[in-house]
Amino acid sequence: MADKQYCIQVMTPEQLDLAIDWAAQEGWNPGLYDANSFRCVDPNGFLVGLLDGEPIASISVVKYGDSFGFLGFYIVKPEYRGQGYGLQIWKAGLEYLAGRNIGLDGVEAQQVNYKKSGFKLAYGNIRYEGQGGGNAPAVEGLVDLSDLPFERIDAYDQSFFPAERTEFLKRWIKQEGSYAIGIERDGQLAGYGVIRPCRSGYKVGPLLAENAELAEELFLALKAKAKSSDLVYLDVPEVNKNAVAIAEKYTMTPVFKTARMYTKSFPDLPLDRTFGVTTFELG
Template structure:
């Protein structure tokens, strides 16, 4: 797309690293090694806008299938806001996902704008901040996730996401400096979670489990991977009251909220077993 020196192009990996920097400047606290996982999900699903060669805007529109995509990284450099550049890249992103049910986790004060583009509110998410450390439970059924467990984890993940995300998940579970753990009950996978380093502290996400007791065991095991001085963040759907209570039990404080919205019907996913969202950027 080209208009008055403004061009919108598919990002390179280097461009995506710049968009991650912009996200950090916005206070979104991205993971240190997120970019590779994001790019693997859909290399064509990241757009950047250039004004006379200068990168000034970004959006991610990852197409997980022909029927579902997720929008994120919608950023315009502050000095270029209000001039139509954001709208242009937004429209280009929606065009790429034409025909898909599109999800996003947007800042709450932008809900009205998203509604005008056909998005409807499904539920809110709350980012909680606490501290790492503590002692992992003596739970023999908590195991590190390795390649031998991947297909089982992928199958379990299908209850929490409306499309297969095998390529993304394989990268996410193997991020540098991250820890991925699964929990079993009765010989079957009953939950899994990941903790990864971010610009500030660590984020736990996803945190999926069949009930709150299993989620708590996983949470404690993951939290123990960070030091007692490190901030730890957990993004919980506010409609998962057990998850919100779990965060409160460990003295985590709400610091940020988002609105999960979709252009189509709310997907049949297990929000009540989602104790931690994978990532606001890609769902």
């Protein structure tokens, strides 16, 4: 019997949908309509490993700007693990991002392996799970993001991410089934958040605000868009104690953690104003 042929190539849109299905099977609970937002960032940054034409491995290695990249969707189908296929697509992905500072949100169990490839731990993220519903606060300054010029939202967002992500953000805040709101103070945007439907319940992300009080108001307004029977998830940087306190105040419980790691310097990001991560897959 001839050796099977393994090749690595850029994903088709259908293969990205398949990788998102794999992520769901791993318990990562991707959004229902994430693919369009993901693909627009870097269409060449999604790789698939094919064994005799069958997709068996995936990785996303998305380029942002000239010097940053983010790695995600590193999955090998269970029956093909431990046979070297994952390592090959991992190496291909790192080669694609050569010379850049690379970030990832990895499961804690893989930290040791990531360190072997030069990744260093910056901080942990915690995924919290709770119930939707409740009443939206009667807060002055709450505004639907669709009523604001996109340039204002983009300008606010830029300080929270290591590189420009304008095209991604345009699509992310207008995902089907999502709700995106901001909060204004003194005529300036002082925070914004998005809630979107996922395989299970809804996820809030990003949740960005100038202080904990504004973040809590945004969170309650977003959570109120889900039914009380729906699960709601919030991914918070563990180092933001106010974000952790908001999750715990509303009886959310930790369901798993990830390790945010980088290959080079840690970006100087305002984690004290980051109350919810946008997405573990693309940062």
